[in-house]
Amino acid sequence: MIDQMYRKAVLTVSGQKFVEDLVRSRAWSVAQRFVAGEDIPAALQAVRELEKDGILGNLDLLGEFIDSPEQCNAFAERVLQLLDAANAAGIRPYVSVKLSSVGQGQLVNGEDLGLTNARRIVGKAKQYGGFVCLDMEDHPRVDITLAQFRTLVGEFGNDTVGTVLQSYLYRTADDLAGLGDLHPNLRIVKGAYLEPESVAMPDKADVDASYRRLVYAQMKAGNYVNVATHDESIIEDVKHFVLAHGIRKDQFEFQMLYGIRRDLQKELAAQGYRVRAYIPYGRDWYAYFSRRIAERPANVLFVLRGMLKG
Template sequence: MFDRLYRSAVLGVASRKPVEDLVRARAWSVAQRFVAGEQSTTAIQAVQDLARDGILGNLDLLGEFVNSPETANIFAEQVLALQTQAAAAGVAPYVSVKLSSVGQGLTVNGEDLGLHNARRIVAQAREYGGFVCLDMEDHPRVDVTLAQLRTLIGEFGREHVGSVLQSYLYRSEADRAALDDLRPNLRIVKGAYLEPETVAMPVKADVDAAYRRLVYSHLKAGNYTNIATHDPEIISDVKMFVLSHGIPRTQFEFQMLYGIRRDLQKKLAAEGFTVRAYIPYGRDWYAYFSRRIAERPANVMFVLRGMLKG
């Protein structure tokens, strides 16, 4: 309950324009711990740096809901350019995309613009031997995102596109079962948005228990599973689970956010597990940064100290 109140308070304060202006002006040096610069070149460099520790990358051009087709198309072009740049640098592009940033919900020529742009991005990723993960946003977008996932897997194959389920949503276990016929590559997360109690579990212990159930059932069904958490207890339980169920290491990977639990990322990679860091970059870093801060009281102090240092 405290977690929810804390998250709600921090996100509430962070959403005020004067706070945003202040943090943008004074906290960029702190934000760079979580964000790999503002340009695609620095993000691709981050992938190459992590590769030295045996860690893979997942590039994310930061950006959320847009309300004009022009902005959505510009954003999609930037993702396409990122994939081309990554491929030219010898990195098979693995990108995450929020469909709201490429036009989901906007209809152009009778078609959802988000799906139209996602098709272009996934088609190009397939050409380069890459992969696109459709990030999961707030709960009103779940139905449409999963429907679009189904369409895209049908057109391009599950080797090139997957999505995310959030364990805090009551609906996610049913959603996972309903997708089973696709054998989809899914990332399991706890969930980062401030959701009403009518749709999301308010108690952390319930979210953690649902997280384990989602991961275990997706693995048991034989599907590729991305275990995206920094939670050391869950990670250790998953390691025991795969061992006791004879699940091969080629069927799952651990994923964490850039700059968070770097020690654990390196340790897992050194133990021979596949580890992938989610590498956000771009000028639109504020909303992402606020969510990371809202996850952990210690991070607020980290930001305040950084701002005082200037």
């Protein structure tokens, strides 16, 4: 409950225009802890750095609430450029995409623009032997994202496209069951958006319990699981679960965000687990950065200290 109140307070304050302007102008040096840089070379450089520690990358071009079809198409072009650049650099492209940023919900030529653009992105990733994960956004987008995921798996296969389920939503266990026939590649997260209590569990203990249930169910079904959390107690439990149930190390991976718990990322990789860091980059870093701050009270102090230092 307190977590929820804290998150709400930070996301409400960070949504104010003057706060955004202030943070944007004063906190880029702080944001760089969580954001790899503003362009493709910086993002690929981050992948190379992580590779040295045996950690894989998951590239994410930042951009939210892009509204016109032109902007959405331009954003999709930039993701396609990222795939080309990664491939040219000898990096197997693995990217995450928010369908809202490529036009989800906008009808153009009789089709949802998000789906049209996702098709181009997933098609190119397939051509390069890469992978695209469709990030999950706030709850009104869950139905459409899962429906578009289903379409894309049908066209490109579950080895090229995956999506995300959020354990804080009451509906998620049913969503997992409903996707069963696809043998989907799923990233399980707790959920990062400010959601009403009518749709999302307000208590952290319930969210954590739901998280474990979802991961275990996906593993038992024999499907690939991206265990995306920094929660050490969950990670320890997952390690025990896979041992007890004979789940192979190539049926799952741990995923964490760039700049968060680097020690744990390295430790898991050294223990022989597959570990992937989610590497955001791009000029539009503010909303992503605000969500990271909203996850942990200590991060507010970290930002304020950084801003005072200039």
